Amino acid sequence: MPKSSSKKxxxxxxxxxxxxxxxxxxxxxxxxxxxxxxxxEAIKLFERGQALAARCGVLLEAAELKVKQVVGDVVLPFDExxx
Amino acid sequence: MQPTLFxxxxxxxxxxxxxxxxxxxxxDTLQDVWVQGEISNLSRPASGxxxxxxxxxNAALKCVMWKTSAARLGLxxxxxxxxxxxxxxxxxxxxxxxxxxxxxxRAVGEGALYQEFMRLKSMLEMEGLFSPERxxxxxxxxKKIGIVTSATGAALRDMLNTLRRRLPIVEVxxxxxxxxxxxxxxxxxxxxxxxxxxxxxxxxxxxxxGSIEDLWAFNDERVVRAVAGSQAPVISxxxxxxxxxxxxxxADLRAPTPTAAAELATQITLSDLKVNTSSLLSQLAxxxxxxxxxxxxxxxxxxxxxxxxxxxxxxxxxHQRVDELSRRVYSSLLHRIQLxxxxxxxxxxxxEALSPLAVLARGYAVVTRKDDGSVVSRVExxxxxxxxxxxxxxxxxxxxxxx
Numbered sequence: 001m002p003k004s005s006s007k008k009x010x011x012x013x014x015x016x017x018x019x020x021x022x023x024x025x026x027x028x029x030x031x032x033x034x035x036x037x038x039x040x041e042a043i044k045l046f047e048r049g050q051a052l053a054a055r056c057g058v059l060l061e062a063a064e065l066k067v068k069q070v071v072g073d074v075v076l077p078f079d080e081x082x083x
Numbered sequence: 084m085q086p087t088l089f090x091x092x093x094x095x096x097x098x099x100x101x102x103x104x105x106x107x108x109x110x111d112t113l114q115d116v117w118v119q120g121e122i123s124n125l126s127r128p129a130s131g132x133x134x135x136x137x138x139x140x141n142a143a144l145k146c147v148m149w150k151t152s153a154a155r156l157g158l159x160x161x162x163x164x165x166x167x168x169x170x171x172x173x174x175x176x177x178x179x180x181x182x183x184x185x186x187x188x189r190a191v192g193e194g195a196l197y198q199e200f201m202r203l204k205s206m207l208e209m210e211g212l213f214s215p216e217r218x219x220x221x222x223x224x225x226k227k228i229g230i231v232t233s234a235t236g237a238a239l240r241d242m243l244n245t246l247r248r249r250l251p252i253v254e255v256x257x258x259x260x261x262x263x264x265x266x267x268x269x270x271x272x273x274x275x276x277x278x279x280x281x282x283x284x285x286x287x288x289x290x291x292x293g294s295i296e297d298l299w300a301f302n303d304e305r306v307v308r309a310v311a312g313s314q315a316p317v318i319s320x321x322x323x324x325x326x327x328x329x330x331x332x333x334a335d336l337r338a339p340t341p342t343a344a345a346e347l348a349t350q351i352t353l354s355d356l357k358v359n360t361s362s363l364l365s366q367l368a369x370x371x372x373x374x375x376x377x378x379x380x381x382x383x384x385x386x387x388x389x390x391x392x393x394x395x396x397x398x399x400x401x402h403q404r405v406d407e408l409s410r411r412v413y414s415s416l417l418h419r420i421q422l423x424x425x426x427x428x429x430x431x432x433x434x435e436a437l438s439p440l441a442v443l444a445r446g447y448a449v450v451t452r453k454d455d456g457s458v459v460s461r462v463e464x465x466x467x468x469x470x471x472x473x474x475x476x477x478x479x480x481x482x483x484x485x486x
Contacts, residue, residue, distance in 0.1 A: 018252055019226075025363050032370035039378050046371040053364040060357055063251035067243060069234075070258050070277045078234075078257055080243065 013051045018059045025052040097176070104174035107181060113172040118144065118183060119191060122164045127153075133160065137168060137183065145182040146170070152186045157202040165191045196295050200302055204329055207304070212311045213332040219316040221336055223350045225284035227254045229315065231274040232289040234259035238320075238341040242289060245345035249352040256281055262290040267300035272309040279314045285348050286315045288330060289341035292323040301328035310334055320344030443476035450474075453481075 013021065028049040032042060069078040094102075107113055120137030127133050131150030136143050146168060148156075160166075170185035190198045207213065228246065232239050234257065246255060258274035261267045271288075278286055288310060290298065300306060301321045310317050311333040319334035320341040331337040338344035390396070435441060443449070450459040453470040465471060465484050473480040 022360070025360075025367075029363055029366045029370065032367065032374065039374065042371060042374045046367060049367040050364070053360050053367070056360045057357070060252065060353055060360070063353070065243065065247040065251045065253070065255060067255040067257060070256055070281055072273075072277060073280060075256070075281065080240075 013048070013055045016052070016055060018056060021052045021055045021059070025049055025056065028052070100174065100176045100179055103181075104176060107172050107174055110172075115171065116183070117167050117169050119165070119167045120144065122160060122166055123162050125160055125162050135160070137166075145180060146185050147182055148185040148188070155206075156188060157205060158188055158190060158198060160188065167191050196299065200329070203302065203304055203307075204332070207307060207329065207333070212307070217311070218335045221316050221318060221347060221350070222284045225253060225348060227256060227281070227283045228348050229256045229258060229278035229281065229283035229286040230289065231258050231260055231271060231278065231286065232341070233262045236291055238289045238291040241342045242287065242345040245342050246349060249346065250349040251353060253349065256283055263293070263297050263300055268303035268306050271300060271306045275309045275313055283315050286313060286317045287320060287341070287344045287348055288317055288334065289320045289344055290322060291341065292326065298322050298326060298328055301330040306330060307333045318344045318347055440476065443474070448473050448475050
């Protein structure tokens with residue numbers, strides 16, 4: 001049964017960046033708080049929300065500082081050890 | 084020696100002086116000089132213009148500063164003072180004098196740098212470059228942080244460690260630059276420009292501690308203007324806590340050290356983000372539990388209604404109806420029977436009143452002929468000598484008709 005309420009094609013949770021996952025999670029929390037959802041839809045949203053929160057957690061845990069340098073107009077990698 | 088065919092050019096004083104003037108004034112070097120010397124013969128007439136001679140042990144140079152430049156002097160001039168004067172060489176034809184037309188004077192030696200600092204500071208302040216209204220807020224959760232600093236040195240290392248600890252998901256873009264020496268100011272200006280082309284959310288301008296000379300590049304007018312004109316907000320973290328450079332005044336936010344600058348650039352940290360995620364997860368759970376309990380209550384009320392509508396219930400209900408109807412029918416019948424019996428009683432009474440027995444009781448008699456039993460109601464029905472029976476209320480009498 002097609003869901004008439006999808007506004008955009010949903011990416012899998014694994015494809016999302018931290019900002020994307022966080023934004024969608026907030027949307028879901030607001031949706032469950034306010035609107036009248038069908039029970040089945042609410043449960044689906046809840047499950048997606050859980051997956052999104054887990055994804056955010058993973059990204060935060062695994063994060064490593066990305067450092068690049070710019071010389072003129074060119075962005076290059078930066079090696080911190082070269083001192 | 085043979086005389087030349089053409090005579091050498093004949094000069095007038097004016098022409099020669101004019102020639103000398105043009106010679107000097109068309110010389111680029113002489114139009115932008117800094118000259119060091121000692122002030123003597125200082126004169127400040129009412130006109131506001133300042134006249135003095137700059138000298139050293141071997142030469143003297145007459146100087147004049149027009150009153151508009153003199154008014155901006157952040158320096159009290161005195162005979163004997165060692166100064167550096169900036170200006171251009173010109174010729175005052177009337178007196179056949181070359182002189183320095185001065186536009187800037189600064190003290191030399193101790194405190195000279197400070198004088199210059201104060202001069203620039205008041206000039207830029209008057210332009211409004213340091214005004215609080217110009218300062219923009221620093222984004223609380225930047226995605227991209229630009230850093231202008233030396234690629235070697237502790238400042239960068241400390242900042243990267245701080246950022247790594249506080250917000251490893253941020254992207255750092257470094258624009259390396261010398262931070263002291265004569266090559267520093269243009270390099271710093273270019274670094275700021277290159278970074279802005281990459282649209283960072285915030286730029287950190289940083290240098291470790293040093294003397295006022297070491298930090299001097301961050302008082303350079305070009306660098307200060309680049310900071311003020313940056314598209315991205317700038318956090319300035321130059322030197323130690325007690326060092327103040329003009330970049331600190333022009334920046335959107337001053338940090339006491341490079342490490343502090345990195346902290347100010349990352350107001351929201353990794354642990355804040357983790358807490359936020361946990362909190363959202365809790366809210367998610369709470370909402371779904373609310374929804375479930377709502378649904379449960381709804382279902383419960385439906386079940387109750389359903390039970391109320393069950394066949395069992397309906398049967399009971401119907402029984403009750405039947406009982407009810409029966410009772411009504413019964414009482415209605417009873418009522419009718421009562422009515423009927425009243426009527427019957429009534430009729431019985433009337434009947435009794437009309438009965439022949441009642442008539443007989445009143446004294447009337449029924450006469451019948453003995454021979455055929457017919458009732459005698461008229462005289463002619465009986466002849467004399469006939470035997471008759473006279474019925475009275477309580478019995479019969481035999482009789483014979485006499486006439």
